[in-house]
Amino acid sequence: MRWTLKPKPETKKLEALQKALQVDEVIAALLLQRGVETYEEAKAFFRPSLDNLHDPYLMKDMDKAVARIERAFANKENILVYGDYDVDGTTAVALMSSYLKSKYNLVYTYIPNRYDEGYGISYKGINFALENNFTLIIALDCGIKSVDKVAYAKKLGIDFIICDHHRPGDEIPDAVAVLDPKRDDCTYPYKELCGCGVGFKLLQALAQKDGKTIDDLTEYLDLVAAAIGADIVPIDGENRVLAYFGLLVINTNPRPGIKAILDKVEKTELTITDVVFIVAPRINAAGRMEHGNYAVRLLTEEDEALANKYAEEINDYNLERRETDKQITEEALKQIEEQNEQDRLTTVVYHKDWHKGVIGIVASRLTETYYRPTLVFTKSGDKLAASARSVRDFDIYNAIEACSEYIEQFGGHKYAAGLTLLEENYEAFKQAFEVVVSKTIDRNLLTPEIKIDTKIDLQDITPKFYRILKQFAPFGPSNMTPVFMTEDLLDTGYGRCVGEDKTHLRITVKQPQSNSLVAIGFGMGDKLNIILNGQPFKAVYSIDENEWQGNVSLQLKLRDIK
Incomplete structure (x- = not known):
């Protein structure tokens, strides 16, 4: 392990903060390292307030999104709430659909099948909307790169509102509204919301129109906190406020679905870490092993007896997921040893029969073992699909993008991404990825750092x-x-x-x-x-x-x- 001691904060700032807060030097130094420099900032840090959330209308296209939803209500249109199959996506769908249903009854949900549709907006999902007379789709935690699919839907007379937090490509989809704080032309003050967080901002904007305050929306924050923890987004700024109050809801008055999960765990007070290791894997297991719909059903269920029944099912999926990822991890480690690839700077492994639902977890396990940028591939239809995980401070998204000539589709973040490619391009991609990483990575990053x-x-x-x-x-x-x-x-x-x-x-x-x-x-x-x-x-x-x-x-x- 590399031990790296953070630099000591500037003496003047340290002394000033110590004096202002009447705390010892160590506490003042810890606060300065976290960007807290004044009494007011410290007050906001130690006493999070819902009043510190930004006005949702500061986000580009928010007014258009609200106007389109209100028009759908007025015209009695069918609304389809569409989201990814992971925790961020399913919590976002549960959040948006349950809020909309509290005011309007023509609201339905759609989670794509991980295995035959893959990540994000699918043509199958759009065709489902067409066949069932949906004229508005609200896409959550996906859609920012779905330029062709949104154009296809538009030709069919179906409008899209996109709520995403992933990095946009060169072109923004031609949707009615595209809510994404990472858009270059979006001046929203906080850029690190998760997908469910962006969905919550839309919900906040709709509630404002109805004369409601943020206090009327706290019941939804257990879902937002679960998504923040699971998606490993920064817990600062707005995310810190949302996570703080979301945890309060989880620990005092969680929705029946989350309560049913927690009833199986002997914990008195949950932290974000507990959310990551207890709640998130169970919600995720539905989309990994069966279908994300099971997670949405659990998270929106209001009857406690039914919620307990659904939580049992999801718990079974989670046990199955554990067994599967343990087996695949063992096979992947054996493959690396047999191919004598311990000395590479990257890990890229493939087996056609590996379960697509757990390759992301396996990639994380391999990263823990060899500590280098990692991709785990499996067969998905007529293509190969991969999950990627990185080491701290190395941008795996950029490294994958540099190999885009071999890739069909990709998306993600600095530390986690996904991609598909044709099987005949696998070996070429594997070599290109190794070359890109070896040219761009600081070798120190290949040793775990504390x-x-x-x-x-x-x-x-x-x-x-x-x-x-x-x-x-x-x-x-x-x-x-x-x-x-x-x-x-x-x-x-x-x-x-x-x-x-x-x-x-x-x-x-x-x-x-x-x-x-x-x-x-x-x-x-x-x-x-x-x-x-x-x-x-x-x-x-x-x-x-x-x-x-x-x-x-x-x-x-x-x-x-x-």
């Missing part, structure tokens, strides 16, 4: 310090859990390997001038020898609470030791 916020001593870790740290949540990109480094640590003699297979490390650490603290390192059992025989060592860790037999104490959650 970014350390600041150095502290154990005596700095007090209950008051931790109480303030907890208020930095919700954590995520742009506001990660604070990570600290402490030097000159000693084991008090109780260090040992723990867990069923002794793979975890549990030590009690102290410094010459401090009390001792328990530290736990998951998967770090092989580092036991570093701390033995009274040798001083240094550690990188975050701080959390350990609850044992009713007693709560602070502990260090180790990331690495040297």
Whole structure:
């Protein structure tokens, strides 16, 4: 692991913020690293307010989108709410359809089939709209690159409103309205909304027209928080406010579908991390293993008994998904070893029978193992489809774009993307991708990095310090859990390997001038020898609470030791 200590903030700024907030230097430094420089900014950070959300009408085309929906209401048109099959897409469809249905009954939903339609807007979906007399499609978490499909729908007399957050291509689709803060010509102040977040802004604009306030919309924020966590968007600015209040809804009054998922998990208070690892995989499993419709059905169900039944089904899909991705990961790792490709700078693997629904998860697992830009391909109809995952600070979207001569279709983000290509172009693409990455990647990025916020001593870790740290949540990109480094640590003699297979490390650490603290390192059992025989060592860790037999104490959650 590479340890990178973040630069210390400018002394003048540090002293000014310390004085303004009456906090110690470490807290002031952590805030400055997160872009919080003044008392007012700190107040907004520690006390998120729905009043700090931007006016939805600042987004380009918002007025056109609202006018078109209102016209559909007036003309009694059938409206089709169309979305991607992942968490961001299905939560967005659940959000938009349930809000529209609360005011108008000719609203229906459509999630494309991952296997015969693929990602985003499909001709099959448009033809379904035509056959069933839909004249307006609201597309969520997809559509920004669907230039040809939107043009096809227009010829058939079907209008589109697109709510997307992916990067546009060279041409914007000719839809009635295209809501995407990443459009070059959109001056909306916050660019990092997820697809469900863009959908929420449309919902906010519609509600404003009805004289409603943001407080009337909080019941929908559990869906937005789930999407923010699952889509790994930055948790700063507007996303931080939406995630904060969404978590509040999840923990106090979640919709029956989310409550049914949580009833199966013994957790008193969920964090964004819990949403990512508990709620999101189950919602995702529907689209991966069966159909995204099952997720939308669960998330819009108002009857608790039915919601519990649907949650059981989705839980079964999730168990099946786990087994499948474990098996494929093993096969992919074997393929890399057999083809002797451990020394490449990229991982590109393919098998025609791999389950398309889990190749994204497998790509993430391979990235964890070899830590390099990764693509996992499988057969999809008459083409090959891939999911791509990257390493921190390397833009895999740009690398794929540089190989576009071999690709049929692609889209995504800096760290995750998807593409399709013809089978005869697979080997050429694989070589081109390796060449592009080897020419553009900084070799340091191929070693996992731990970014350390600041150095502290154990005596700095007090209950008051931790109480303030907890208020930095919700954590995520742009506001990660604070990570600290402490030097000159000693084991008090109780260090040992723990867990069923002794793979975890549990030590009690102290410094010459401090009390001792328990530290736990998951998967770090092989580092036991570093701390033995009274040798001083240094550690990188975050701080959390350990609850044992009713007693709560602070502990260090180790990331690495040297």
